[in-house]
Amino acid sequence: MAKEKKWVYLFSEGNRDMRNLLGGKGANVAEMTNAGLPVPPGFTITTEACNEYFRLDGKFPEGMWEQVLAALKVVEQQTGKKFGDPENPLLVSVRSGARVSMPGMMDTVLNVGLNEDTLQGIAKLTNNERFAYDAYRRLIQMFGKIVKEIEAEKFEHILHTYKEKTEGKKDTDLTVDLLKDIVQDFKALYKEEIGEDFPTEPLKQLRQAAEAVFDSWFGKRAVDYRNFHKISHDWGTAINVQTMVYGNMGFDSATGVAFTRNPATGEKKLYGEYLLNAQGEDVVAGVRTPVKIAHLGDEMPEVFEQFVKITKMLEEHYRDVQDVEFTVERGKLWMLQTRTGKRTAKAAATIAVDMVHEGLISKEEAVMRVTPEQVDQLLHPIFDPEAKAKAHESGSYLAKGLNASPGAATGVAVFDATRAEEVAEGGQDVILVRPETSPDDVHGMLAAQGILTQHGGATSHAAVVARGLNKPCVAGCEALSIDLDARQLTVQGQVVKEGNDISIDGTTGEVFVGQIPTVEVMYREQTEMIELLGWADKFRRLGVWTNADYPRDAARAREFGAEGIGLCRTEHMFFEEDRRPTVVRMVLLSKETNNVEDRIQRLEADLEKASGKKADEIRAEIAELKKNEARNEYFAAMDELLPFQREDFEGIFEAMDGLPVIIRLIDPPMHEFLPSREELIREVTELRCQGDDPKLLEEKEKMLRTVEAMDEVNPMLGLRGCRAGIMYRGLTAMQVRAIFQAACRMAQKGVDVHPEVMIPLVSHVNEMKNEKVALEKVAKQVMEEEGIEVDYKFGTMIEVPRAALTADQIAELAQFFSFGTNDLTQMTYGISRDDAEGKFLLAYVDKKILPSNPFQVLDREGVGKLMKTTVELGRKTRPGMSIGICGEHGGEPSSIEFCHMIGLDYVSCSPYRVPIARLAAAQAAIREKQGK
């Protein structure tokens, strides 16, 4: 017969690498045991035993129980106690422990081994009868609930009844006699529910507890938890059987928790607290105020010295901050648990950098020790944590919206942009509150400390602009009801009027009434993080560029480490107050201009074939058409815009001296520049009804007709992007002229310029061809006019599924690709971000129909597949072509990892996400190297 399978490991037989077999808890306790630390002796039943148990339909695998009994014997020897011995009884805890921590999801039974006999031994040994009875009632209660699934309430009800009889009505007020009665009542309840007596045989207790722990692996809560966290159901749980120790055996006993360094600041100093004569749960429960750990040095100098030595050893051993639990039982220190300590963002950076300097970890490890979310936290103001907790307690929490742009802000609520500007100029902090925002609101957003909207998702106008401005924003807070006329918002009856204080947390999406103080953070002061990011830069392969429309953004992004501009939008420039009238004029004249130009083009084609009198006639007609007033006004408007555009670009080229700048030609539907249709209908109807200003009515009616003619049912899929470039005469040519004039002139001033022109919304190679051929001609002409050559490229956004599918064709013309994953996600999913987030997308995520919001975390299976196809096809045609991403996902860590995996050259994100992207890109590279 083959050697019997090993189902049970003494703590001394395991180590931390045996996590899969022994579970996380078992592996760590084994590690500590073998490191010679004082760990209460015990053993672990393996996860394999658990799986075998299920395979056998709920029977222990052969030999397991015998191995348990053998291990128990060893523990008895180690402790000098005996399981079930009334004189000196061994009591044990039976705990689950899976490969990864599943907090609160599985079950524990304490004090196993207690019965009426052993109880007496404990009472005698501890000289504390109350302690013994309390432990016993806890065993019956836990065993009843967990092993036998008796409703917890039934035990609580009995306990409650007895507590009511005492003066203080608390657990601690229960006398020994009352506890004895409780034990009797518990046993009676047990018998009534289960139909048999509570097992007094310690081995029977142990056996049933072990079965219950195994069974809990397929309990509903645990299954739900694993489904949610995508944890395999095949892993199984281990069981840890460990000698009980007690911190409440008198004033030579204590219990406590500690971190090896300060988890809030990262300071290298033991941090924690303890209580004398207490159980572990007392430290947490807050019944008594715990004492700072340093004080233990006064109260138990020897124990403390040992403890300090152990924690130092543990930190060095695990090479990270440890969060330990300990108990002192009658002067003897026991280490119960050690695990990696959670920490704040600030502490994470400090600890990682310090540990490198201490020689404890490598730079690579340090980079992996800080999460991108922590970097994000470091760059935004946050609410003072205590003040925020108080705000929650005091009921000033109003509602939760989408965490659209991180950071906290507080100020007076103002309901329109112009008023927001005024109030801000008056020196007050403002939160701009709008149903949704549009380009008309940008001046108000600039003036405000934060933005709150009722509608719109993570990529709504408000959200995108706020992130660009690095202002906190809570978007799509549908619980609000905003009344613009009354200048107030209402949430479930509570009214906030204009001028009232409100506070928003863009990191969490929470909205509060009243002021909550914020804590500011400055990038330049984050010296540890800056050092860490410097190391990250060495590991990453992805470039990190930025999306910036203005010189000031470009400069800031550069400070944050951006290596180029991946997206400079040009439409914002058209929205500036001083240019808007010109733009509107241009749009209004465009239709007639188009007709005239079409006619001219056809005539010019005819002219090529004609001669003599006929040719003269054609020439005359062309000359006549060129006098068309609308057409000439249109082109005059275009000429007016040119110098504005050129200036915009000059500043950006200067700020990005030596780095590439990708400028996207105009993208949004042109009717966005016109007044809204609904507003015009209202005005026209009113003017008609009042009947006193026929001239204004006529003007408004004309505007309405134009707007209606340009109206689109689905503007996102309408006349925009390169389609507008192709249909609006001379528009993109003007832009390219401005770009190259700016580039040439800055180059002449000694700036190293690298303009890259990006043509948006290409769906067919011919669109790219049409625009590129025409525009490159303009570029060359400008360079000739200016007398200088600059390094340039023409490329395209990949944001339409068809462009991805035909990337091989498009790469024939495009010198670079940049993924516009906002639109690509919208079209691939068939989901309009403006509409969906409030109306069904968040509900989808809530109902787990979608794993996450695809506008926040890149959808690898769908959108990602198209991206992969694009990279393959594009580089097949044009080997080594530069491919990046400039959608919102370019600043999101999981999406950045995917970009790394499929071989992009860079990610481009808003300036404030540049540091995050640098870290995320480095982590992706390191994980790849580690084969994870």
Add this chain to the structure above:
Amino acid sequence: MAKEKKWVYLFSEGNRDMRNLLGGKGANVAEMTNAGLPVPPGFTITTEACNEYFRLDGKFPEGMWEQVLAALKVVEQQTGKKFGDPENPLLVSVRSGARVSMPGMMDTVLNVGLNEDTLQGIAKLTNNERFAYDAYRRLIQMFGKIVKEIEAEKFEHILHTYKEKTEGKKDTDLTVDLLKDIVQDFKALYKEEIGEDFPTEPLKQLRQAAEAVFDSWFGKRAVDYRNFHKISHDWGTAINVQTMVYGNMGFDSATGVAFTRNPATGEKKLYGEYLLNAQGEDVVAGVRTPVKIAHLGDEMPEVFEQFVKITKMLEEHYRDVQDVEFTVERGKLWMLQTRTGKRTAKAAATIAVDMVHEGLISKEEAVMRVTPEQVDQLLHPIFDPEAKAKAHESGSYLAKGLNASPGAATGVAVFDATRAEEVAEGGQDVILVRPETSPDDVHGMLAAQGILTQHGGATSHAAVVARGLNKPCVAGCEALSIDLDARQLTVQGQVVKEGNDISIDGTTGEVFVGQIPTVEVMYREQTEMIELLGWADKFRRLGVWTNADYPRDAARAREFGAEGIGLCRTEHMFFEEDRRPTVVRMVLLSKETNNVEDRIQRLEADLEKASGKKADEIRAEIAELKKNEARNEYFAAMDELLPFQREDFEGIFEAMDGLPVIIRLIDPPMHEFLPSREELIREVTELRCQGDDPKLLEEKEKMLRTVEAMDEVNPMLGLRGCRAGIMYRGLTAMQVRAIFQAACRMAQKGVDVHPEVMIPLVSHVNEMKNEKVALEKVAKQVMEEEGIEVDYKFGTMIEVPRAALTADQIAELAQFFSFGTNDLTQMTYGISRDDAEGKFLLAYVDKKILPSNPFQVLDREGVGKLMKTTVELGRKTRPGMSIGICGEHGGEPSSIEFCHMIGLDYVSCSPYRVPIARLAAAQAAIREKQGK
């Protein structure tokens, strides 16, 4: 040295299979020559010679000219004439002739070999000096223009000046003397333009003419034509050098054209006309009225007998109707050309079927002889061709829009649906003219003969409904300006008022003012086509199903040969007048219902874990929530709709007894059922201004708020399809209940039902899972209630790119796929069909940015790639799963071919396209078999 390459083929050396080498014309003339027909002798210079000529930068390849001279010698022997012999001169034509016909795109020079000397010989031989000089001036003119590129106008100007001197001012009025002067002037012009004398050396003429023909291959017109028709530039052209024959040598000469069968009716009878003493161009020019071909039997009985024999032989030889050109020169019949004769739809079907019965061609060939477009023509009324031509001449043509639904219609213009109904009831034929149509207009569309809209594309509401109703429709006719208040339309100043006659041709998109008589066609009377389609059915592998929402459509489609319903839309049922108020009520109550139901669901989850008093509290709260008025009204509205839906389905199941019926659950955004936002704004503004009906104002304001809350920026990508199914409680469950109640009850009556439930707009497998699991439960419950099991399936539309990309996952749950290529095209291209067609898509096609409108012809490179992926992934998961198409493309021949190629099981199209699809599917299968 290797044998010299053969560049020149005598007509007797070629045959019809040498089209690539000799060009179409050369191959056919060779074929006729070898069939022993009287063809004027000649030879062909190969396309290879042409390509070599370009490779050598415009030099004839080595040996070519020598071979030409040798061939010329043979022709001289054959004709007994000599090139350049003043006594009996050989004259030749030099014509281009490429592999495929490129009408008018390349060049011809006639009468080569004429000069002052040979001219005399011709004059003497023909006894017609005028004829000789006229031929000579034609040579100089053609040679000057084509070979030397002298502007045609300059010759015309001289000719014009001389004609002005004659009485009749026509070519035929020019006397010999005038012609002699013209020849002198032409020669002078030639010398002035070219700087040398017109070449009198016949061989020089021949050489230069041949060079000119080769050069014309890369002429601008020819290059453009090939680019447009996607013809390779590498093919090159052949040159045909052929002895000139003349039908204008007196009354023993004639020229004519004929078809071997009647090309209008298909009748098996020689059809054509001729003129005595005339040139070929005279027959076409209409200067003299040609005589019916039968009359030639009286005038030249022997020639006619020979001609009849030859045409019969040609038809048998080519096994198709031939279109021949002939000339009789002094009593001798010469065959100049033969080619396959063009024919009407009617004739095509008749000829194909007749030829099978005559044993001339196989059934397979017959199926390939009729185009799907011809089948389409056969099923729709057309304008009387003569009346239409007259309408064009008389200037009653107004404008051209999109040919949205085929067929011709004429009637009085009416500008709203209700009035259209009234006028139609009054017995007048009506054309409904609208800016665009909406479901509110359907009753007017039903009453009208045809529909004309200013906006909207090939898949706009008007177009889709019109095709479904088989009514002619011209959509997106942007040239119109419609004034609904004035009840008139204007096109470039011309006004059509309500009640005026207009005519629309939905096959071509043309719009006319006034009445044009139409010619009706009935399917049942198309016996030849019905026979042909019967044969087609044997060859095709694709099934042909239909899109039908009503029993009457289903029945009609079945008559046309449909083998199932591929798409039964359920939303039309919600739009019916009598159901609309209930639907509106339901939509208005949905938000509150949703909130209540969400709350109930959460409480029910809590209840599972709770017990005792707490459980009682939860139960009480649930009971209270279930009393919510809005919720109960909502579900009551749903209950009201159920019987309506059930009745709809019963009729359809009955009509499709024994065949599968795919029913798509509700798809459009629910706010489509509410009043329009713009209309409400108008009403509210007016009511506010008037201030006299506060109650109505309040009601309208409330409705407006609801509509605005539901408003979507891009409704196509919003809350619709399965998203609505998931978010609107009980809606799709009600539909599935209705479907299965109908199916079970019809099954009990003995109908063989096969319901297939189609879940629309799935983008993530979890949506499919969510709906399928819930709805299949309903289906099973209904079958249990009804006490009968029916055969059923659950499947999904593939209409979102992401669904295509993850088809392997979705196929885990979906039992069938059906491509919704309308939406799939919109999302893959990022183009909204409603907006794009008028605004830029037609311009794109016009500017050749797109090869065709992707909403009409399936885009194989983009959308098609996704379809291919879907088929591969879907069948990998579920081998052999049924996959079809139900988008508009399912009735378009090129798209059908693609569906065949990628292995779909069926195409589904509107009833009237079923016959077209049957033929197109057969042709795709045959082409595949033939390896084409």
